[in-house]
Amino acid sequence: MQELKARSVSLSVGRDDGTMELQGLRLGELLITGSAVETTGLEQQGWRRFLSGAGTRKVSIEASGLSFDTAAEQRVRSLALSGEDEDYRIEVEGGPVLLGKFLVVRFALQGSHGEEPAYALRLESGGL
Numbered sequence: 001m002q003e004l005k006a007r008s009v010s011l012s013v014g015r016d017d018g019t020m021e022l023q024g025l026r027l028g029e030l031l032i033t034g035s036a037v038e039t040t041g042l043e044q045q046g047w048r049r050f051l052s053g054a055g056t057r058k059v060s061i062e063a064s065g066l067s068f069d070t071a072a073e074q075r076v077r078s079l080a081l082s083g084e085d086e087d088y089r090i091e092v093e094g095g096p097v098l099l100g101k102f103l104v105v106r107f108a109l110q111g112s113h114g115e116e117p118a119y120a121l122r123l124e125s126g127g128l
Helices: 070-084
Strands: 008-013 020-034 057-065 083-091 096-108 118-125
Touching: 008 057, 008 070, 020 070, 057 096, 070 096, 070 118
Parallel strands: none
Antiparallel strands: 008 020, 008 083, 020 057, 057 118, 083 096, 096 118
């Protein structure tokens, strides 16, 4: 049986020359969701029809890693506290590259006495 490993995630925060990168993250979940807009009428005889390209779409990503209290970690933590969205570049190993505005909706520091500190975060898209 093939060994399955968590995918690594590279997360860049900010734009152009103000970019900071979080390294050593592991993907917890990448979720892409959307909602449909129905345009069903009498002529469809009860069958649903959808308006292509309409509705809302959302990307959520959860990742975690060891905490080294870097400037990038501090930036993400301050964004979580302020509620501001920011430009991100998210690269998932063997998967998509996502560019756009994201909001930090969860930032958690974790660790027990004698263990290395870790953190977990969740980002929600605000437009790609």
